Amino acid sequence: MPRKRRRESRAQRRDALLRDAMRVDVPSRADVCVVGGGAAGLVAGIVAAESGAHVVVLERDLECGRTILATGNGRCNFVNRRLDPASYNDPVFVGAVCDASWLDDVLGFFRECGLAWAEEAEGRLYPLSRQAASVRNVLLARARRAGVLLAPAREVIDIRLVAGSALVRCQELHGDERCASLGASSVVLASGGGMASFATNLELSMRAASPVLCPLACTGIDLAPLDGRRVHTKLSLRRDGHEVAREHGEVLFRDYGVSGIAAFNLSRHALAGDKLVLDLLPGLSVEQAVALAAHTLDGVLDPTMAKVLLAQYGSRGEAVAHAKRLELRVEGPAESDRAQVSRGGLSTDQFSPATLEAHDAPGVYACGEALDVDGPCGGFNLAWSWKSGMVAGRAAAQAVQP
Numbered sequence: 001m002p003r004k005r006r007r008e009s010r011a012q013r014r015d016a017l018l019r020d021a022m023r024v025d026v027p028s029r030a031d032v033c034v035v036g037g038g039a040a041g042l043v044a045g046i047v048a049a050e051s052g053a054h055v056v057v058l059e060r061d062l063e064c065g066r067t068i069l070a071t072g073n074g075r076c077n078f079v080n081r082r083l084d085p086a087s088y089n090d091p092v093f094v095g096a097v098c099d100a101s102w103l104d105d106v107l108g109f110f111r112e113c114g115l116a117w118a119e120e121a122e123g124r125l126y127p128l129s130r131q132a133a134s135v136r137n138v139l140l141a142r143a144r145r146a147g148v149l150l151a152p153a154r155e156v157i158d159i160r161l162v163a164g165s166a167l168v169r170c171q172e173l174h175g176d177e178r179c180a181s182l183g184a185s186s187v188v189l190a191s192g193g194g195m196a197s198f199a200t201n202l203e204l205s206m207r208a209a210s211p212v213l214c215p216l217a218c219t220g221i222d223l224a225p226l227d228g229r230r231v232h233t234k235l236s237l238r239r240d241g242h243e244v245a246r247e248h249g250e251v252l253f254r255d256y257g258v259s260g261i262a263a264f265n266l267s268r269h270a271l272a273g274d275k276l277v278l279d280l281l282p283g284l285s286v287e288q289a290v291a292l293a294a295h296t297l298d299g300v301l302d303p304t305m306a307k308v309l310l311a312q313y314g315s316r317g318e319a320v321a322h323a324k325r326l327e328l329r330v331e332g333p334a335e336s337d338r339a340q341v342s343r344g345g346l347s348t349d350q351f352s353p354a355t356l357e358a359h360d361a362p363g364v365y366a367c368g369e370a371l372d373v374d375g376p377c378g379g380f381n382l383a384w385s386w387k388s389g390m391v392a393g394r395a396a397a398q399a400v401q402p
């Protein structure tokens with residue numbers, strides 16, 4: 001389709017979404033108000049509504065569930081068979097929220113949504129269609145069936161607790177930018193990563209947000225010629241002579257550093273100044289590698305990598321020895337605006353793991369990335385969002401039952 005027509009059809013779609021959003025009237029009262037209609041918020045809304053509550057989901061984007069569309073490169077790696085609280089930054093809290101039935105709960109929920117799935121390497125589960133839209137669409141359909149009122153294009157700008165109930169103020173982000181107020185017996189914070197200004201009024205403490213699951217900026221060799229090269233490696237992240245974390249898999253070299261799933265996972269542990277040690281020939285001993293490189297490096301290493309290492313280290317022997325132990329200095333996260341997850345958020349110690357209700361703000365619940373919980377690549381972050389959404393949604397609805 002020509003670019004101009006594509007732009008027009010995108011603008012038309014946006015106008016249509018805005019018209020639909022503005023047709024939704026935000027009521028003045030609900031049992032449960034969910035702030036954010038992403039992964040965790042949709043599940044929390046569905047579970048609360050299916051438990052008998054009148055639920056309104058306020059979403060600042062033009063439609064709910066948009067964040068799901070970008071996941072897994074548009075395929076949505078929605079859960080992993082090998083869920084383990086130990087994979088997360090806060091294993092004790094995650095373990096207390098997610099019991100042994102975690103995976104069954106998530107799969108049972110999506111089975112009831114009508115989603116079929118397929119398993120790929122390392123326990124990663126994707127929708128059978130390999131389309132993230134399938135996951136988003138089954139959630140939206142179930143939310144509508146359950147009677148959840150989805151109110152997109154509404155940004156929550158303030159939440160206050162008044163006489164045992166929450167007063168939620170939201171503003172239309174598009175169109176007339178009108179404000180509306182909604183009183184709710186329970187409010188579920190599901191606004192994802194980053195700082196939510198309304199947390200301050202609720203007197204909830206937050207840990208500053210920082211990007212994780214993103215590439216790492218590194219120095220140490222001439223990276224420019226390597227931009228775009230993919231190399232199978234073993235990686236070790238080291239600090240003060242000790243290994244902090246290790247990974248293996250394909251590394252995508254960029255002119256600023258390293259990317260790919262293995263680098264993303266290490267970004268959860270890396271600090272500026274750490275050493276990243278790469279074994280570019282994990283299947284060979286140093287002796288085997290040196291013997292194979294006696295006449296040429298090209299038969300052993302990626303040819304561009306061979307050229308870079310030869311230029312840096314002078315001889316084939318030195319180059320191949322460094323390929324077995326290539327040391328880079330970590331400078332920090334890179335492309336952080338495109339990080340998959342933001343570490344930080346609402347401190348978990350303020351919430352009961354059984355209900356995800358705030359100890360000091362009764363009627364306020366939180367789930368998903370709004371809480372200071374993050375896991376590695378592979379479906380672990382969505383798995384947390386689904387499960388914590390279920391726990392918060394159920395508890396929020398139960399609290400308002402007569």
Ligand SMILES: Cc1cc2nc3c(=O)[nH]c(=O)nc-3n(C[C@H](O)[C@H](O)[C@H](O)COP(=O)(O)OP(=O)(O)OC[C@H]3O[C@@H](n4cnc5c(N)ncnc54)[C@H](O)[C@@H]3O)c2cc1C
Nearest residue numbers: 036038039040060067071072077156192368369379381382
């Ligand atoms: C490119 C990319 C790929 C990813 N791939 C995967 C993957 O394959 N598998 C995996 O497990 N994880 C993946 N993740 C991580 C995963 O998407 C998140 O962990 C998950 O979406 C978090 O769910 P959430 O509901 O807490 O937050 P979100 O899904 O971010 O939803 C929060 C919602 O709240 C809304 N919101 C925010 N503030 C307000 C406000 N003030 N008022 C109203 N609404 C508000 C936002 O618009 C958003 O819709 C990926 C992330 C990215 C960025």
